[in-house]
Amino acid sequence: MKEKVLFVCLGNICRSPSAEAVFNSLLENQGLESAVECDSAGTAAYHEGEPADARMQSHAIRRGYRLTSVSRPVDPVVDFDRFDYIVGMDDNNVWDLKKMARNLDDLKKIHKMTDFAKSKSYQSVPDPYYGGADGFELVLDILEDACQGLLNRIVWEIRDKSPAGK
Ligand code: 4NP
Numbered sequence: 001m002k003e004k005v006l007f008v009c010l011g012n013i014c015r016s017p018s019a020e021a022v023f024n025s026l027l028e029n030q031g032l033e034s035a036v037e038c039d040s041a042g043t044a045a046y047h048e049g050e051p052a053d054a055r056m057q058s059h060a061i062r063r064g065y066r067l068t069s070v071s072r073p074v075d076p077v078v079d080f081d082r083f084d085y086i087v088g089m090d091d092n093n094v095w096d097l098k099k100m101a102r103n104l105d106d107l108k109k110i111h112k113m114t115d116f117a118k119s120k121s122y123q124s125v126p127d128p129y130y131g132g133a134d135g136f137e138l139v140l141d142i143l144e145d146a147c148q149g150l151l152n153r154i155v156w157e158i159r160d161k162s163p164a165g166k
Contacts, residue, residue, distance in 0.1 A: 003154050005038040006083040007113070008093050012042030012071040015089040015125050015139055017052040019113065021065040022140070023147045036154055039083075043096040045073040056128070059136040063144075076100040080109065087111045087150065090124035116149035117142060 007019035020040040027033045042048075051057075052067035060067050079086065080102060086109045088094040094112050101107045113125050125142050128135030 002034070003036045003085070003158065004083045005036065005085040005087060005150070005154070006074075006079055007038060007040040007087050007089070008043060008074060008097060009040075009089040009125075010042055010044050010093065010127065011047045011053075011129065012040055012069070012073070013047045013050060013053045014056045014128055014136075015143075016040035016042065017067045017069040017071075018056060018060055018065065018139055019087070019089070019125075019143050019147060020069055021060060021067050022143045023151065025065060026147055026151050030151070032151070032155070035158060036151070040069050041072050041074040041079065043074055043088075043093055047071040048073060053129070055133075056136055056139070059133070059140060063140055065140075074100065076102065076106075080106040083109065085109060085111060085150070085154070087113050087116075089113050090127065113146045113150075114142065116153060117146040118149055119145050 007016040009015035017040050020038050023038045027036055048071055050071045057067045086097055088097050094110060097110045098107060114122050122142050125139055128139050
C-alpha cells in the first residue's frame with residue numbers, strides 16, 4: 001500500500017501547493033511514485049476552488065516546479081482516514097490540525113514540515129502571502145530541504161516494515 005502525505009497550510013494557495021510540487025518532483029526523480037503519493041489542503045476555505053497564487057507559481061516555475069493543485073479545505077473525516085502523514089507548514093497549521101483530530105491515531109499523524117529539515121535555521125515555513133519576493137524564495141528553499149527529509153523518513157519506514165528489511 002502506498003504511503004500518503006497531506007501537506008497543509010492556511011489558504012492552500014502558496015506553501016502547501018509548493019510542498020506538493022517539490023515532493024512530487026523528488027518522487028519522480030527518485031522513482032518512488034509507485035510507493036508514495038501526496039496532496040495538499042488548507043485549514044481555511046477562503047480560496048477554495050482557486051489555483052495557486054500567481055506569485056508563488058512564478059517563483060516555483062523558475063525552479064522547475066509546476067503548481068497544478070486547486071485549493072480545498074482539509075476534510076477532517078476523509079483526510080485523517082486517508083493520509084498517513086499530515087504535515088502543517090507552521091505552528092498555527094499544526095494547532096488547527098490538532099483541534100480537528102478525532103482521536104490519538106489522528107494526532108499521531110500530525111507533523112510540522114520543518115521537523116524534517118536538515119537545516120535547523122527555521123522553525124516553520126513562513127507565510128509569504130503579505131510579503132515580497134524573498135518570502136516566496138524562502139518557502140521554496142525550506143521546502144526543498146524538508147521534503148527530502150520527509151521522503152528519507154518515509155523510505156526508512158517502508159524498509160523497516162518490509163519483511164526482508166530492505
Ligand atoms: P498559504 O498562504 O497559507 O501558504 O496558502 C496564504 C494564502 C492566503 C492567505 C493567507 C496565507 N489569506 O489570508 O488569504
